[in-house]
Amino acid sequence: RPERIFGHAATTVALAPRTLPLQIAAVMRAVVDADPHRPIPPGDAVRVVRAPDRAAEADTVAERVTALLAAGTPPGRIAVVHRTLRTLGACEDALLARDVPIALAGDPALFVRTDVLDALALLWTAVDPFRNVWTLRALQTPMLRLSDASIATLCGEPASPQPALFALPEEEPETDRRWDRKRDLRLGMNLLHGERDADLAPLARERLAAFRARRVRWSCWLRTTGVESAARAIVEDGGLLQPRAGETAARARLRATLIARTIALLGDYAARHPFDDLAGALAYCERLAAGDRGPEMVDERDDAVVVAAVERVLARRFDHVFVVDARAGSFPPYYVPDAFLFSTTYGMIPKESAGDAVAARTAKFTWYEHHAKPRAAYVREQRRLFAAALGRADVSVTVSASGRPTRGIAAPELASDVAGLLNHI
Incomplete structure (x- = not known):
């Protein structure tokens, strides 16, 4: 018993049960499994918005946030999230232009x-x-x-510098340097x-x-x-x-x-x-x-709309979540392997060939990329991160993107995937 362990009366706190809306849970599972045919329950808990450009997307998100605030939703129960805080500048400006206070969480590119x-x-x-x-x-x-x-x-x-008080030594001969110290x-x-x-x-x-x-x-x-x-x-x-x-x-x-x-x-x-x-x-x-x-900075004030990186709000929940810029190349970004990969089994794996090699990539890197499939693992982790962003919402989640969608070969079009799931309802 807690009062016996700590030697004083313990305080019992009743936690209200939180259930994830069925539609959001189904979309999360379909995104993680990359299953475009998974049945999705009907409802309006998940919405998808596609704008012609980034500015229009940010304005749309800001207008919806303003409407939620006008309807009585507390600012701290609304979140605008993305893979990283560095890419949320357009949404920040759109919210601030409407006098919506924001609280940043993540790497804000401070300098x-x-x-x-x-x-x-x-x-x-x-x-x-x-x-x-x-x-x-x-x-x-x-x-x-x-x-x-x-x-x-x-x-x-x-314009009229002070004349010299004594004779100066002869100047050095002019060189190619044109800059005067x-x-x-x-x-x-x-x-x-x-x-x-x-x-x-x-x-x-x-x-x-x-x-x-x-x-x-x-x-x-x-x-x-x-x-x-x-x-x-x-x-x-x-x-x-x-x-x-x-x-x-x-x-x-x-x-x-x-x-x-x-x-x-x-x-x-x-x-x-x-x-x-x-x-x-x-x-x-x-x-x-x-x-x-x-x-990084984490502003946890409750009187402001949270604008954050997904990883910095994994322990928090909100009523309404906006997952913005969910397009290929942004969320998730394109996979670009490093110059050197490391495996606990195969050691250091260089990517580029050196010397007079005919192939641009080393044979070891080509084999390891086919054997371990790091790109597939990378995309899988990004899908899980996107699903975690969807799961922060208790009432509704809005997925937004801009521009024309790609075919999703180099990187998945997550906004289009979610829209396709909702169209099958």
Whole structure:
């Protein structure tokens, strides 16, 4: 008995039974077994939508989500899922344009998003204004909003440079190198010391003066506070979290969530490397951005529609699920074998032949591909993942795709397969 094991009275929680709709369960089994003739019970628990393009598909999904919210469905009981979160940008934009709050779960391609790049640009400008790529981006953030003409002026030499105080040594003979090393310093020097302010418009000069005053505060925060606290203060002082004209509240909320996740990454790095500074944490983010997979985030708030990768919501259930972009090449993606395969029985299996070999692929790879059939195993796993996405729904599931369906030879057309099953009812 629990009260005897733990020494105190246990609390009994009654879990409401959840039964998967019969139509969804039958479609799941047919998808896993690749059985196009499996009988499907009648009903409207499974729907299939095919749009002419990705934008129209995202708009259709967003309209249906908005209709469900208007009918009284809680936002946290609706999910828009795909194989990976990186491909859900169109659906995110369509939902945010309708002021539908969203909660991300999965790999959001953090270091490709505009809001995160703006935050990193401000932080790099506080640490090293001579990182010209980041400085150019910082000059276009809402705090400065400099025009292209003003930025071009800041990148140039002063109109009347100070004359030399002493004779300079003779210059080296010209070579094929056309790039001047001094150009790497012009933007930062003009930004910090105002050597081209006289050539700018009054509004641009005013914004640059305010930026220099802010940067003095930022430098003080970097010296007196921790990495995470300083980064958060710099981002807030830079105006990235302030509401913007013509922006929905849902988009502003998502921007704050993404920036908070980025600052948390900086704080985690600082906790592991207590003697490193903000520059080291930003360099760590650059290394993460160069990888194939970025840091993941799981936003489990109940007041937002869940936009997620399937693998990140396998332990959750929803009333209504939208499985989007279920077309060949996207869900599932085409199978492309790696340069080397590994088998516990046959060891390393190289794909490409080297030297003067006539065949492009090695004999061992050709034999193993015929013997083990890795492509069939890959497609089978993708079908199971798709079926798991369907099984997250307790009331209804909508499968959407765009464009003309293929014949499903290289990769199955899952949306067309589901539509064919429903047509046999």
